[in-house]
Amino acid sequence: MNKSKPNEAVILIIDDNLDNLKLLSDMLEKNGYKTRRAINGNLALQALNATNFDLILLDINMPSMDGYQVCQKIKANPEFDSIPVIFISALNDVLDKVKAFKVGGIDYITKPFQIEEVTARVANQIRIRNLQKELKNLNQKLDKKNEKLQLKQESLKNSQAIIVNNSLKDPITNLNTKIAFMGQIRQVISKSKAHHIYNYILIVIQYEQLKKYQYLLNSEEENRCAALIAKKINKVIGQDSFASRLDDNRFGILIQNIPDLKVAISQLQTIQKSLKIDFKASNYQINLDPNYGIVVGAQEYQKPEKLLYDARIALNESLIEGYGNYKLFKPEHKYKIVRELELQTQFKKALKEQIFGIHYQPILCLSTQKISGLEATIDWEYNRETKITLRQLTQLAREKNLLEDFNQLILQTICDRLRKLQEVLIWHNNLEDDITSNFIIKLKLATAQLLQSNFPQQLNTIITQKNIEKEGILLEFPVEVFITNFELALKNITALQQLKINLSIDRIGTDLITTMCQNNLAIKNLTINSHLLQALEQKDTDIKINHHLIEIAHNLNMSVTATEISNPMQLEIIKQQGYDFATGKYINQLTQDKIKDLDRISS
Incomplete structure (x- = not known):
């Protein structure tokens, strides 16, 4: 998603006070915006018919037609109703502000105003306006693709009918x-x-x-x-x-x-x-x-x-x-299936005895060089030769109808650890130099875990029982959840969002961006794995793709984490690329003394 330049935005300023008009106009033009002025509502409506505006700054107390009336007329016209209106007025009463929002205002600035406040609020609305335009363009492109797809699907249905009747091809x-x-x-x-x-x-x-x-x-x-x-x-x-x-x-x-x-x-x-x-x-x-x-x-x-x-x-x-x-x-391949049945039996026993491995590795904030949290991964050492991954564990749990019990154990263990760490950070101020105040534990979820029907409620119950800050949990889920079961994935992710649980995702693409925009999903973090990072050391094309991914993520208000950083060169590359956080073997080495101190204090 590309950022629009400030000078691409045209702002209409409506105020019967010429001094205010000049002050606002000069201030905005110094910040790279184009402006048009109108001293009353009628002239403003004429200007709207002649120019495409990105934002309107509107005074309230004006003769003939006040700001409320002007705003109502603007919002009643479908050609202009999408233009955001910021009221700027000396009226400071709550009822005046409420009325401004009721007639369609998007923001309210009280006179006398601070120049910094006006420019900040204008910039924010222009940014939102640009994102809305880009989303509209994206939806139009998607509509065109859907139209083409529908035509192809209709043609395919006709072809399939012929095929079934004739040759089964x-x-x-x-x-x-x-x-x-x-x-x-x-x-x-x-x-x-x-x-x-x-x-x-x-x-x-x-x-x-x-x-x-x-x-x-x-x-x-x-x-x-x-x-x-x-x-x-x-x-x-x-x-x-x-x-x-x-x-x-x-x-x-x-x-x-x-x-x-x-x-x-x-x-x-x-x-x-x-x-x-x-x-x-x-x-x-x-x-x-x-x-x-x-x-x-x-x-x-x-x-x-x-x-x-x-x-x-x-x-x-x-x-x-x-x-x-x-x-x-x-034939021995069939015996392997028998061994898998044995594995399921041992899994049930391991769940009862709570002997799964939960490993933590530090997350480094690249801007502050402080530890911002711990990333938790789960596995199970079945025997000396075999280690079972999280994906395999959730598959076993689902096959034995024990997925809810498995999630309960993992979530309780993670929340217990987070509660201890949150208490430590409250009482030990000397850790502030090494550890950020908004410390998190990031938990990687398998598809089956997130698609457990009552997963959000289960997590919320545990958080309430453990009395921990919800913002301290970051759940990473794979994008394949949307392919496996789109409706359930959307339902659970929306529920987690409503519970103020922060979310992370392991990949990003057009389909995901569309889903996020259409369903108001606020995903906080994007994780990029080592495969792309290794490619960055070799190809300029991959560097451009990677930079584009980071730019898209940042425009969606997502931070970006690089995983499996194994050497100083990779760390330097991701810093140059604009990553926000990093994990991996090399990060473990850099922070091992700080983590030892944290473990010692928390235990």
């Missing part, structure tokens, strides 16, 4: 739909039963990176990407093979007449080379390297659903090793 890629594909697998299984030497393989392909980049792509670009993938698949498969788009970023290939496993692996390697995608979106170049889960057809398979299930198990195994890998399904 995916409308975007022209590949088989999942329903058609399952029928083809069923036929191949039947052939395999009839001819014992008939071999086949099923490959499930997933472009996992598309989840990461989905906020960079609009719907048209997503469709172009899917069509490009389909085109490459069609080039690489033979006549005896079938291909399908199973869902948005997952595809399937069924290859028949495979003589042995060696040939199957050879074909897979050819497919791997062919299905790497370099996709050019409107503003980005995206490299996609998919993962593969493979099942070799065998006599024990009776149903296509079972074959596809095993292929997905193999696919999930390949995802563990990173992008671009493949895995052949093995």
